[in-house]
Amino acid sequence: MSEESTFTLDGRKVPFRDGQTIMAAALAAGVYIPHLCFNPEFPPHGSCRVCLVKVNGRMQASCTAPAMAGQVVQSETEEIREIRRGILQMLFVEGNHVCPACEKSGACQLQAVAYYVGMLAPHYTHFYPRRPVDASHPDALLDFNRCILCELCVRASRDVDGKNVFAVQGRGIKAHLVVNTPSGKLGATDFSLSDKAAQVCPTGTILSKHSGYEIPIGQRLYDRKPINVVGDVAALAVSKGGRRHD
Amino acid sequence: MMESSALIQTIRDIVQRHNKMPTRLLQILREVQDSLTWLSAEAINAVAGELGISPDKVRSVATFYSFLYTEPHGSYDILFSDNITDRMLGNRELLHYLSERLGVEINSTRKDGLVSVGTTSCTGMCDQGPAALVNGYALTRLTKPRLDRIVGLVNAKTPLEQWPREFFEVVSHIHRADILLGRHFADGAALRAVLKRGPDAIVEEMVKSGLRGQGGAGFKSAAKWISCRNAPGEVKYVVCNADEGEPGTFKDRVLMQDFADLVFEGMTVCGRVIGARQGFVYLRGEYRYMVDALKATLQSRREAGLLGEAILGDPGFSFDIDIHLGAGAYVCGEESALIESLEGKHGVPRIRPPFPTTHGYLNQPTVVNNVETFASAAKIAVQGGDWFASRGTAESKGTKLLSLSGDCERPGIYEYPFGVTVRQVLEDCGAKNPQGIQMAGPAGHMISEKLFDRRICFEDLATGGSFMVFDHSRDILDGIRNFAHFFVHESCGFCTPCRVGTSLMRDLVDKVHTGHGTRADLEEMRKLGQIMRVGSHCGLGQTAPNPVLDSLDQFPESYERRLRSTAFEPAFDMNAALEQARWLTGRTDPDAYLDEEILQGAMP
Ligand SMILES: Cc1cc2nc3c(=O)[nH]c(=O)nc-3n(C[C@H](O)[C@H](O)[C@H](O)COP(=O)(O)O)c2cc1C
Ligand code: SF4
Ligand code: SF4
Ligand code: FES
Ligand code: FES
Numbered sequence: 001m002s003e004e005s006t007f008t009l010d011g012r013k014v015p016f017r018d019g020q021t022i023m024a025a026a027l028a029a030g031v032y033i034p035h036l037c038f039n040p041e042f043p044p045h046g047s048c049r050v051c052l053v054k055v056n057g058r059m060q061a062s063c064t065a066p067a068m069a070g071q072v073v074q075s076e077t078e079e080i081r082e083i084r085r086g087i088l089q090m091l092f093v094e095g096n097h098v099c100p101a102c103e104k105s106g107a108c109q110l111q112a113v114a115y116y117v118g119m120l121a122p123h124y125t126h127f128y129p130r131r132p133v134d135a136s137h138p139d140a141l142l143d144f145n146r147c148i149l150c151e152l153c154v155r156a157s158r159d160v161d162g163k164n165v166f167a168v169q170g171r172g173i174k175a176h177l178v179v180n181t182p183s184g185k186l187g188a189t190d191f192s193l194s195d196k197a198a199q200v201c202p203t204g205t206i207l208s209k210h211s212g213y214e215i216p217i218g219q220r221l222y223d224r225k226p227i228n229v230v231g232d233v234a235a236l237a238v239s240k241g242g243r244r245h246d
Numbered sequence: 247m248m249e250s251s252a253l254i255q256t257i258r259d260i261v262q263r264h265n266k267m268p269t270r271l272l273q274i275l276r277e278v279q280d281s282l283t284w285l286s287a288e289a290i291n292a293v294a295g296e297l298g299i300s301p302d303k304v305r306s307v308a309t310f311y312s313f314l315y316t317e318p319h320g321s322y323d324i325l326f327s328d329n330i331t332d333r334m335l336g337n338r339e340l341l342h343y344l345s346e347r348l349g350v351e352i353n354s355t356r357k358d359g360l361v362s363v364g365t366t367s368c369t370g371m372c373d374q375g376p377a378a379l380v381n382g383y384a385l386t387r388l389t390k391p392r393l394d395r396i397v398g399l400v401n402a403k404t405p406l407e408q409w410p411r412e413f414f415e416v417v418s419h420i421h422r423a424d425i426l427l428g429r430h431f432a433d434g435a436a437l438r439a440v441l442k443r444g445p446d447a448i449v450e451e452m453v454k455s456g457l458r459g460q461g462g463a464g465f466k467s468a469a470k471w472i473s474c475r476n477a478p479g480e481v482k483y484v485v486c487n488a489d490e491g492e493p494g495t496f497k498d499r500v501l502m503q504d505f506a507d508l509v510f511e512g513m514t515v516c517g518r519v520i521g522a523r524q525g526f527v528y529l530r531g532e533y534r535y536m537v538d539a540l541k542a543t544l545q546s547r548r549e550a551g552l553l554g555e556a557i558l559g560d561p562g563f564s565f566d567i568d569i570h571l572g573a574g575a576y577v578c579g580e581e582s583a584l585i586e587s588l589e590g591k592h593g594v595p596r597i598r599p600p601f602p603t604t605h606g607y608l609n610q611p612t613v614v615n616n617v618e619t620f621a622s623a624a625k626i627a628v629q630g631g632d633w634f635a636s637r638g639t640a641e642s643k644g645t646k647l648l649s650l651s652g653d654c655e656r657p658g659i660y661e662y663p664f665g666v667t668v669r670q671v672l673e674d675c676g677a678k679n680p681q682g683i684q685m686a687g688p689a690g691h692m693i694s695e696k697l698f699d700r701r702i703c704f705e706d707l708a709t710g711g712s713f714m715v716f717d718h719s720r721d722i723l724d725g726i727r728n729f730a731h732f733f734v735h736e737s738c739g740f741c742t743p744c745r746v747g748t749s750l751m752r753d754l755v756d757k758v759h760t761g762h763g764t765r766a767d768l769e770e771m772r773k774l775g776q777i778m779r780v781g782s783h784c785g786l787g788q789t790a791p792n793p794v795l796d797s798l799d800q801f802p803e804s805y806e807r808r809l810r811s812t813a814f815e816p817a818f819d820m821n822a823a824l825e826q827a828r829w830l831t832g833r834t835d836p837d838a839y840l841d842e843e844i845l846q847g848a849m850p
């Protein structure tokens with residue numbers, strides 16, 4: 001490995017290819033940087049900001065920042081953990097996340113990342129937005145209360161499934177996920193549980209209707225080992241407690 | 247509502263006029279709304295069908311811009327400019343007066359569908375407020391008698407063209423002119439200079455001039471032009487950023503209204519230098535009143551051989567300019583969001599790098615400069631870089647247009663060489679008893695009296711031009727609260743720290759403002775502000791906490807005198823408790839639980 005093609009991440013040398021982001025290079029080197037809107041199968045989005053790292057003293061999103069030779073990158077410092085914690089807390093109060101009542105609990109990337117950054121309570125005042133649930137589809141349930149606007153389902157449905165089922169509309173705090181039909185109902189689309197879009201949600205927004213609580217609490221994906229060890233729920237096969245089709 | 251077939255025909259005609267180009271989507275939606283008063287699902291689907299794009303693309307645009315409506319809306323749409331300087335001039339009283347006289351609640355539409363009344367972010371008429379927009383056209387110097395007449399005109403359904411012209415009069419108050427505003431400029435002089443001396447010589451003059459971006463960030467303009475010039479790409483673009491959304495700024499309005507030729511000439515010089523044939527002016531929606539005049543100016547330049555094909559008879563020099571109108575989105579002043587908007591999309595800032603100089607409009611190399619930057623460039627092309635650089639300071643050459651408003655006797659435009667002190671400006675504009683300045687708009691910095699000897703230049707106090715004066719009779723916290731609400735309204739919603747953080751910050755400021763804050767809340771503001779500052783995706787979220795963070799340092803007493811107890815944090819959180827109540831009682835207005843009257847009554 002030549003000197004030009006590495007940067008240091010928390011003191012460790014990480015190699016990279018030209019055009020790789022810090023996140024992609026870290027992932028390839030087996031170093032975990034927490035993330036939510038990033039999924040290695042898609043181009044980076046840069047919206048959740050959970051993956052912030054300090055690059056030569058400046059905070060940047062590691063999923064969009066190009067890796068460059070000799071960069072000094074910090075990730076696991078208390079300063080950065082505190083900022084990530086704050087961002088997670090924002091995501092929790094913005095929606096309605098009642099984890100004990102959520103089928104995704106224990107296998108939810110949002111929850112797992114929250115634990116990973118040491119978030120113990122939502123801290124901020126809850127917004128309690130009113131977001132109706134959509135149960136119109138025969139096989140899938142949409143609980144918008146848990147959506148964090150990562151747009152992974154939007155991207156998967158549009159770019160992989162070629163169906164364009166989801167979209168984000170509105171501005172600012174009013175931005176919200178919608179289903180692209182005149183009625184706004186999922187039941188009116190050709191969405192299917194085998195779609196890529198059904199496998200990428202890092203939260204419990206898009207759920208399968210007929211299977212619930214098959215894996216008991218306590219034995220779920222992140223119940224025993226943290227996300228930096230287990231990996232993303234969307235990257236793991238269903239047989240391993242993930243969402244990806246075998 | 248129009249018959250279905252008539253609606254389709256109307257939309258078809260509009261889309262045809264824009265050559266069925268999806269990049270014109272925002273312009274198309276503006277025109278459709280002008281005809282139909284709001285964008286129904288049927289209208290949105292028809293636009294999508296005519297353009298051959300998916301309806302959700304159209305809807306994402308229609309729901310992003312605050313001047314586009316996807317709910318039924320009045321044929322007369324009256325929006326009061328609600329910047330702090332409008333408030334200083336008593337706009338709230340006028341707003342309530344008008345809503346009462348018209349019989350329509352604020353932020354809603356009258357039952358007969360004739361008129362809607364609401365508020366909007368600063369409309370750039372700060373030196374002649376209180377201001378409003380009616381169907382997007384600026385109304386200035388509002389008074390109760392004037393509103394009485396407006397009520398009559400609305401109720402009589404008088405078309406806007408028949409309203410008295412003086413209601414729409416926009417005056418350019420230029421109180422101090424220097425090299426940019428003061429010297430005569432012969433149309434075509436800069437173009438003749440570039441033809442005679444060649445683009446390389448002009449680049450050299452730009453380098454010598456030291457000109458820095460006048461939009462506020464201060465990037466060296468020559469470096470930007472050179473980078474775009476050297477970027478690979480057959481087709482390149484020049485974009486003039488006339489979005490001027492920073493509350494308290496109105497210098498670009500004056501330049502576009504009185505010096506449009508100078509600005510267009512600067513753009514054309516840039517086109518020649520970088521090798522572009524097409525330019526765009528992105529004009530904020532609030533300035534739609536000047537569109538016809540600007541188009542006429544462009545036309546007369548074409549006729550004079552200063553624009554279009556074979557400029558000044560040189561077959562190798564072709565460049566034209568198109569005007570795009572925004573629709574109420576401050577974030578579209580950010581250059582990459584502006585480009586998205588120019589492409590007909592909603593204005594979410596792009597991931598940078600790559601930068602517009604290599605990947606801009608339609609992913610082609612693009613120079614985006616502020617209005618004032620282009621005007622300065624035109625002068626530099628004629629007078630030379632040394633001439634320009636003889637003004638200003640070591641790192642900030644030339645002059646700066648300041649937009650003065652708030653508590654001063656002579657609000658308006660002041661052109662100073664860089665390096666002028668805040669104190670000098672305050673003296674010149676007749677500010678009696680100033681307590682503080684909001685410099686460079688809400689995203690800028692709050693300056694207290696102790697700092698009045700600081701200099702306006704990139705080495706010290708950088709500014710895009712907004713300069714709002716608060717005298718000692720004002721409560722600084724009123725301003726801070728106004729700015730906190732502004733950022734909630736203007737966040738694009740893409741990234742977490744800004745989308746959620748602006749709302750959290752507003753709630754904290756409101757809490758302190760209504761006398762319910764504690765010392766812990768001030769600490770909370772600092773922490774939250776830090777997350778927004780370092781974590782946000784674009785400059786909007788990164789600067790949104792500035793007014794709070796600055797004023798906590800500069801005006802701690804404004805906060806402290808409102809704290810409930812400076813020492814302890816009550817276990818009972820009124821804010822949170824009332825929010826539950828709001829949820830139960832079904833009050834949907836976002837600020838119900840912070841309603842001042844309710845809180846005042848509830849206070850011990
Ligand atoms: C939220 C936001 C709003 C902005 N608004 C404007 C604006 O209204 N006008 C402007 O010229 N620049 C604005 N800018 C700066 C532009 O991104 C860009 O730097 C500028 O247009 C470049 O031109 P200049 O180098 O000539 O200043 C804004 C930036 C941000 C982050
Ligand atoms: S539904 Fe899930 S995948 Fe889609 S935007 Fe929301 S959180 Fe992301
Ligand atoms: S900081 Fe984020 S949410 Fe705010 S305007 Fe920029 S991109 Fe949008
Ligand atoms: S993972 Fe990088 S911003 Fe979301
Ligand atoms: S228009 Fe009223 S302050 Fe800007």
